[in-house]
Structure formats: C-alpha cells, structure tokens
Amino acid sequence: MPTIHHHIAYLREALKPYRSQQCIALVPTMGNLHDGHLELVRLARQHADIVVVTIFVNPTQFGVGEDFDSYPRTLDADVAKLATVGTDYVFAPTSDEMYSVLPPPTSIHAGAITDQLCGQTRPTHFDGVGIVVSKLFNIVQPDTAIFGQKDYQQLAIIKQLVRDLSYPIEIISAPIVRAIDGLALSxxxxxxxxxxxxxxxxxxxxxxxxxxxxxxxxxxxxxxxxxxxxxxxxxxxxxxxxxxxxxxxxxxxxxxxxxxxxxxxxxxxxxxxxxxxxxxxxxxxxxxxxxxx
Amino acid sequence: MPTIHHHIAYLREALKPYRSQQCIALVPTMGNLHDGHLELVRLARQHADIVVVTIFVNPTQFGVGEDFDSYPRTLDADVAKLATVGTDYVFAPTSDEMYSVLPPPTSIHAGAITDQLCGQTRPTHFDGVGIVVSKLFNIVQPDTAIFGQKDYQQLAIIKQLVRDLSYPIEIISAPIVRAIDGLALSxxxxxxxxxxxxxxxxxxxxxxxxxxxxxxxxxxxxxxxxxxxxxxxxxxxxxxxxxxxxxxxxxxxxxxxxxxxxxxxxxxxxxxxxxxxxxxxxxxxxxxxxxxx
Known part of the structure; x- marks a missing residue:
C-alpha cells in the first residue's frame, strides 16, 4: 500500500532521503481514478524510482457555477487502485493545507496560449492549473511529471510553464486511454x-x-x-x-x-x-x- | 575562488551532490557588488553549507526607458569580492540562457501588494522580479535565500510568492548596510x-x-x-x-x-x-x- 500524507511538511520529509540519488516522478490528479490515471502511474513507474501521486480537487481551477462541489471524491477507492500499480506515496492535502488564503494573491498566467480553446469558456481555469501545478512541483520537487494527452491544452501550458520558470522537470505525455467503444476515459x-x-x-x-x-x-x-x-x-x-x-x-x-x-x-x-x-x-x-x- | 557557471545545466549538476545532506543558500544579485551585497553573502554563509550567488541583470524587471543598458556590469570585480566572503558558486547566465523567448509568455503577478509604492511608477517591475526569482529558485533549489531589507516591497512580495507557490525555501531578510553618513548602499x-x-x-x-x-x-x-x-x-x-x-x-x-x-x-x-x-x-x-x- 502507498504511504498517505496529508501535510506538505511530512511529505517533504519523507521524500528528502531520495533527492540526491533517486528519480522521483509526480502524477498530479484530482482523484476519482480510472484506468487513464492508472496508465499515468504505470508510465511514472517506468521512468522513476519513487512515484508520488497527488489527489487534490483544486478549487482555483474551477470557475463560478462549475462542478467543484459535486466533483466526485473517492479517496479510499483511489488509494486501493493505486496500490495495484506500484504507487509509493499518495499526497492528499486539504484545501487549507494548500491555500492559506483563497484565492492566493499571487497568480500565474500562461499568456496567449490560454486565449483559445478551453480558455474561451473557462477564462480562469488555466491560471488555477498554473498555481496548483507550480505548488505541487515545489512541494514534491520531482525529476519527472506525467500528464495525460487528453487535457492537451493543459499539457502544452505546463510544458511552457516548465520552460519559462526553469523547472528541472521532464514532462511526459501519456496517451489517451479509451473505453472499448472509443470514448476517452474521464x-x-x-x-x-x-x-x-x-x-x-x-x-x-x-x-x-x-x-x-x-x-x-x-x-x-x-x-x-x-x-x-x-x-x-x-x-x-x-x-x-x-x-x-x-x-x-x-x-x-x-x-x-x-x-x-x-x-x-x-x-x-x-x-x-x-x-x-x-x-x-x-x-x-x-x-x-x-x-x- | 568561487566556481563560476554560466549554464543552468552545469550549475545544477554541480549542486546535485549536496541536495540530500547539505543546506544550500541562494543570494540573487544583479552584480556590481558593494558591501550591502557582501553582507547578504556573510549572512548566507552563517545559514548554509553551500553559498550560491547569482549575478544577472534581469531584463524583464526593467521598464521602457529605465537603466537596463547602462546598469553597471562588473563581473570580474564582483567575483574577486565574493571570493573574500566565502562564496562557493557564482551563477552568471546570459539573457539567452535565462529566456529562450523574451518576454516569456508565462507571467507571475503578485496581486494587490504591487499596486502601491514602487509598483505605481514601475508597473511591470515586480512581475519581472517574480519571474526571475522563480527561475532562480527552480534552478538553484536552495534551502534558504537572502534578500536585502533595502528593497522592502520586493522582500514582502517574495515572502508572499514563497507562501503562495509553496517553495520549500526560508527567506532571510538582511539589514540595510549604510555608508558612514547614513546613505543606504546601492x-x-x-x-x-x-x-x-x-x-x-x-x-x-x-x-x-x-x-x-x-x-x-x-x-x-x-x-x-x-x-x-x-x-x-x-x-x-x-x-x-x-x-x-x-x-x-x-x-x-x-x-x-x-x-x-x-x-x-x-x-x-x-x-x-x-x-x-x-x-x-x-x-x-x-x-x-x-x-x-
């Protein structure tokens, strides 16, 4: 079973011994895991010695009237699934642990790439993604991070974020996992x-x-x-x-x-x-x- | 004498062996060092095993018509001074090494705290500081970073940045160093x-x-x-x-x-x-x- 941490300080302490010698992979998720997520973890497993999966329904990436409150939260089932694919650590913080002030005064904006596609109907979404991904990068300090191709614009924005903010993290894109009839899992x-x-x-x-x-x-x-x-x-x-x-x-x-x-x-x-x-x-x-x- | 690096990859490689066991301090500067800067380094020395001083005149924090071109660049003299106070590494990148695109599409904004004081006459200044400091944090991944109290608003913004982006970095404020007649060194x-x-x-x-x-x-x-x-x-x-x-x-x-x-x-x-x-x-x-x- 993976070790579960709810606090930033404890997770950091747990990861510290691996920093010099071993490769750490981060798989950020909002939980309610399906086979698409598990594929991300399998890919992480191939690229790293230590796999950290984060489960956090991030309030800052939901707009007004979106499904933040109703978004499914299934931590126990998620952890059981993660155990089957070789997860070392699960990080499942509360909103208070992640944000002492909400919304945080500091904002990250990815520029022109957000003005299109999902950014047109969800104008604050990618700023929220930028903040939470930056935080998770700084909390876990991984060598590699896995994101699904299904959220293609998000993937492109995160690659840009890594380049523009000089994160020492290799971003790996995981192929879309589909149901037998072709529907992308979500x-x-x-x-x-x-x-x-x-x-x-x-x-x-x-x-x-x-x-x-x-x-x-x-x-x-x-x-x-x-x-x-x-x-x-x-x-x-x-x-x-x-x-x-x-x-x-x-x-x-x-x-x-x-x-x-x-x-x-x-x-x-x-x-x-x-x-x-x-x-x-x-x-x-x-x-x-x-x-x- | 400190070891000088001009490339991100080489600096990271040099710092990697220290990560698990030793404490790394970052002192970000724009060079042209005076006793105020050397005081930052002395403070870093007290708090860390490894001291990294960065020297980079950051274009994104200068506004149109400001003194970016004329800002004094004195690398050799700077390195000689740093040698006297126990600097381990100097990181002096080119602008191309830091920014593949200028300005970078990704921006960081510190919110309301920038709407006052220096932010009123230098509206883009702190966004530029935010980007470069985030990059230096990600390049050096220090345990502690030293900033001078002279740039008090900058110091407050960086403390907020560290909190809002969950950087695992202790920010230490260094007192203002003054000439004998009281003028703050700059x-x-x-x-x-x-x-x-x-x-x-x-x-x-x-x-x-x-x-x-x-x-x-x-x-x-x-x-x-x-x-x-x-x-x-x-x-x-x-x-x-x-x-x-x-x-x-x-x-x-x-x-x-x-x-x-x-x-x-x-x-x-x-x-x-x-x-x-x-x-x-x-x-x-x-x-x-x-x-x-």
Missing part, C-alpha cells in the same frame, strides 16, 4: 445518462474521420473549414453542444501559421481537438495526426 | 554627482526623524499626515523628486487597517518607506519602527 463520464453514454463515442469517431480526411486533403484538395463544418453538423445532430472543434498545429498555433513556417514541405504534426457538452458532462478529446502538405 | 548611488552624493543622506535623516516622531505621536497626539507633509517639504527643498514617502504596517497594509486590527493595543511594527530621485539616481530607503499605540 471522471466526468459518470455525469452521462446511459442514453448519453451510448452517444458519447461519436465524438471520437468524428475526430478519426477528420484525421483521415486531413491525411487525404493533400491530394484531394479538400477545404479544412468545410470538413470541420460538416463534422460540427453531425456532432450537433447527435445531441452535443459544441464548445469548440478545431484543427491546430501540435503547438496549438493556427494551422495557417504552421503551414507558412513549413517552407521545406516537412511532415506537419496537427491536432484535431474538441470540447463538447453532452447532458451534464463536458467531454474533451483530441487526436494527433501527421500530414504531408 | 549600485545606483554611482549615478550621483559629488554634490548630489553630499545631499543624499538627508533621505535617511528624514526617515529617522519620522520614526522618532511616530514613537512620540502616541503621547503627543501628532497627526501622521502632517508629519509626512512636513517631511516631504524638507526632502523636496533639498533637491529630491519624491516618488513616494509613506508609513505602512510592516506587512505593507494601510496604517489605519493595521491599527483597526490591533484590538489589544499590542505594539505595532510600522515601516517608514521612501523612493526619491536625486539627479539620475532613484534612491530607496526604509526604516522599521515599533510603536505602542
């Missing part, structure tokens, strides 16, 4: 009714279709805007409310800027990325695709 | 003409006078606003342009808020704090004073 999937759950995999199917069309577009001359428009129509018809459905470079730049830079016709890494509401659940998904332009 | 004192240099100690004398008046005000019933007004008049008459001259609580709150909280008539720690231009030099000074209200 704690918020449990907000779906069973009828909605049957519809939900359509999101992933549309991403697959767009990726295939993108790969073909080079010789078929298809217009990307039209492809997206058709796809939006099908997603909406199925009962989703779309937050966004976009195709960007893998660095989340506009695709035209990416193509303009690509003067030597090198293969381009693009991302097809979506956020859409189905009933009470806001679902995220994305697919990386390499095109030869 | 690299920018060399911008003063010799005539201005003779006038400069008046700033400190006015702080002393205000501190004494504050201590008396309890039984003399003096009005603080009037005391400041009289003091401003004398400073301006001597040839200064005042940026600000204020009395705050030691936490940089308005004095009335501090007194309102003080329901048990406990002694109050106040700060008398000034910034004023004399010729080309912007001089800072301050004095902590305990009053019995």
């Amino acid at each position: 704690s918020r999937n449990q907000y779906l009714s069973s009828a909605e759950r049957n519809i939900a995999p359509l999101l992933q199917q549309e991403l697959q279709r767009l990726a295939k069309q993108l790969k073909n577009s080079e010789h078929l001359g298809l217009d990307i805007e039209i492809l997206i428009k058709q796809s939006r129509k099908r997603i909406i018809s199925a009962g989703f409310n779309i937050d966004y459905l976009e195709i960007k470079t893998a660095q989340l730049e506009p695709i035209t800027a990416g193509l303009a830079k690509n003067t030597n016709n090198a293969p381009q890494d693009l991302i097809v990325i979506v956020a859409a509401w189905l009933g009470r659940a806001r679902l995220l998904d994305n697919l990386l695709v390499t095109v030869h332009s | 690299s920018r004192n060399q911008y003063l003409s010799s005539a201005e240099r003779n006038i400069a100690p008046l700033l400190q004398q006015e702080l002393q006078r205000l501190a004494k008046q504050l201590k008396n005000s309890e039984h003399l019933g003096l009005d603080i606003e009037i005391l400041i007004k009289q003091s401003r008049k004398r400073i301006i008459s001597a040839g200064f342009n005042i940026d600000y001259l204020e009395i705050k609580t030691a936490q940089l709150e308005p004095i009335t808020a501090g007194l309102a909280k003080n329901t048990n008539n406990a002694p109050q720690d106040l700060i008398v704090i000034v910034a004023a231009w004399l010729g080309r030099a912007r001089l800072l000074d301050n004095l902590l004073v305990t009053v019995h209200s």
Whole structure:
C-alpha cells in the first residue's frame, strides 16, 4: 500500500532521503481514478524510482457555477487502485493545507496560449492549473511529471510553464486511454445518462474521420473549414453542444501559421481537438495526426 | 575562488551532490557588488553549507526607458569580492540562457501588494522580479535565500510568492548596510554627482526623524499626515523628486487597517518607506519602527 500524507511538511520529509540519488516522478490528479490515471502511474513507474501521486480537487481551477462541489471524491477507492500499480506515496492535502488564503494573491498566467480553446469558456481555469501545478512541483520537487494527452491544452501550458520558470522537470505525455467503444476515459463520464453514454463515442469517431480526411486533403484538395463544418453538423445532430472543434498545429498555433513556417514541405504534426457538452458532462478529446502538405 | 557557471545545466549538476545532506543558500544579485551585497553573502554563509550567488541583470524587471543598458556590469570585480566572503558558486547566465523567448509568455503577478509604492511608477517591475526569482529558485533549489531589507516591497512580495507557490525555501531578510553618513548602499548611488552624493543622506535623516516622531505621536497626539507633509517639504527643498514617502504596517497594509486590527493595543511594527530621485539616481530607503499605540 502507498504511504498517505496529508501535510506538505511530512511529505517533504519523507521524500528528502531520495533527492540526491533517486528519480522521483509526480502524477498530479484530482482523484476519482480510472484506468487513464492508472496508465499515468504505470508510465511514472517506468521512468522513476519513487512515484508520488497527488489527489487534490483544486478549487482555483474551477470557475463560478462549475462542478467543484459535486466533483466526485473517492479517496479510499483511489488509494486501493493505486496500490495495484506500484504507487509509493499518495499526497492528499486539504484545501487549507494548500491555500492559506483563497484565492492566493499571487497568480500565474500562461499568456496567449490560454486565449483559445478551453480558455474561451473557462477564462480562469488555466491560471488555477498554473498555481496548483507550480505548488505541487515545489512541494514534491520531482525529476519527472506525467500528464495525460487528453487535457492537451493543459499539457502544452505546463510544458511552457516548465520552460519559462526553469523547472528541472521532464514532462511526459501519456496517451489517451479509451473505453472499448472509443470514448476517452474521464471522471466526468459518470455525469452521462446511459442514453448519453451510448452517444458519447461519436465524438471520437468524428475526430478519426477528420484525421483521415486531413491525411487525404493533400491530394484531394479538400477545404479544412468545410470538413470541420460538416463534422460540427453531425456532432450537433447527435445531441452535443459544441464548445469548440478545431484543427491546430501540435503547438496549438493556427494551422495557417504552421503551414507558412513549413517552407521545406516537412511532415506537419496537427491536432484535431474538441470540447463538447453532452447532458451534464463536458467531454474533451483530441487526436494527433501527421500530414504531408 | 568561487566556481563560476554560466549554464543552468552545469550549475545544477554541480549542486546535485549536496541536495540530500547539505543546506544550500541562494543570494540573487544583479552584480556590481558593494558591501550591502557582501553582507547578504556573510549572512548566507552563517545559514548554509553551500553559498550560491547569482549575478544577472534581469531584463524583464526593467521598464521602457529605465537603466537596463547602462546598469553597471562588473563581473570580474564582483567575483574577486565574493571570493573574500566565502562564496562557493557564482551563477552568471546570459539573457539567452535565462529566456529562450523574451518576454516569456508565462507571467507571475503578485496581486494587490504591487499596486502601491514602487509598483505605481514601475508597473511591470515586480512581475519581472517574480519571474526571475522563480527561475532562480527552480534552478538553484536552495534551502534558504537572502534578500536585502533595502528593497522592502520586493522582500514582502517574495515572502508572499514563497507562501503562495509553496517553495520549500526560508527567506532571510538582511539589514540595510549604510555608508558612514547614513546613505543606504546601492549600485545606483554611482549615478550621483559629488554634490548630489553630499545631499543624499538627508533621505535617511528624514526617515529617522519620522520614526522618532511616530514613537512620540502616541503621547503627543501628532497627526501622521502632517508629519509626512512636513517631511516631504524638507526632502523636496533639498533637491529630491519624491516618488513616494509613506508609513505602512510592516506587512505593507494601510496604517489605519493595521491599527483597526490591533484590538489589544499590542505594539505595532510600522515601516517608514521612501523612493526619491536625486539627479539620475532613484534612491530607496526604509526604516522599521515599533510603536505602542
């Protein structure tokens, strides 16, 4: 069983002996763990001697009217699952332990990269992520940290944070884990009714279709805007409310800027990325695709 | 002689063996060292096994039209001075080593505490300090860091940063070192003409006078606003342009808020704090004073 700590000072004390010689991996989570999280831990296990999983439903990354209060909290079940994949330490602080003042006066803003995608409907979300991830980095001082590709914009922002603030941490991206029907695993999937759950995999199917069309577009001359428009129509018809459905470079730049830079016709890494509401659940998904332009 | 590193990776490699067992102190400076800086290093020496002094004229904390280009850069002389006070490592990076993109997309803002005093005339200054100090914390990962009381608002902001971002670093405040005539030592004192240099100690004398008046005000019933007004008049008459001259609580709150909280008539720690231009030099000074209200 992993050792559980609720206090920053005790966790630091526990980790201190490993600092010089051993590699520490951090897996930050909000708990309510599913196989996607366990995959993060397995990846951490491959890259480090000591694996620290944090479980903290971070208030600063929830906006007004969002699901902070109803977000599922299942610590005992989480710890039992973590025990099966080789977790050394679980850090599960209270909000008071993490924030002596809420909101904290100091803020971290990731700049232009947050002005798009999720940042448009959740304008304070990534500032909250920036603060809590910085805190967890400073509390655990890991050598490596694992984040899921499912939250792709978050991943890009954290890579930027590590570069801009000179954190000595290697960020590892973990592939999306999917249900057998293709739906990306998420704690918020449990907000779906069973009828909605049957519809939900359509999101992933549309991403697959767009990726295939993108790969073909080079010789078929298809217009990307039209492809997206058709796809939006099908997603909406199925009962989703779309937050966004976009195709960007893998660095989340506009695709035209990416193509303009690509003067030597090198293969381009693009991302097809979506956020859409189905009933009470806001679902995220994305697919990386390499095109030869 | 201290070992000098210009690259983040080499400095980290050099410090790694000390991490588990020994205490590392960081003294961040912009170089052009005087006895005030050397006092910071002596204090670091008392608190740690390994002393790292950073020398970096940080572009992000200078505003447009400020003295970034003309700020004195004297690395060889600095290193020679540091050798006399027991510095283990000097970290002197280039701007490119510190910032791959300038300005960095990620920003740190310390909130309301920056809206006053120096923040009013230097609105981007403390954001730049926040970024560079966070980077140096992450590069050196010290156990303790020493900052001078002369930059009192900066010190308060860094203490807040450490709390809000959970840095495992003890911040030690070093007392102001003064010339024999009372002028606080500063690299920018060399911008003063010799005539201005003779006038400069008046700033400190006015702080002393205000501190004494504050201590008396309890039984003399003096009005603080009037005391400041009289003091401003004398400073301006001597040839200064005042940026600000204020009395705050030691936490940089308005004095009335501090007194309102003080329901048990406990002694109050106040700060008398000034910034004023004399010729080309912007001089800072301050004095902590305990009053019995």
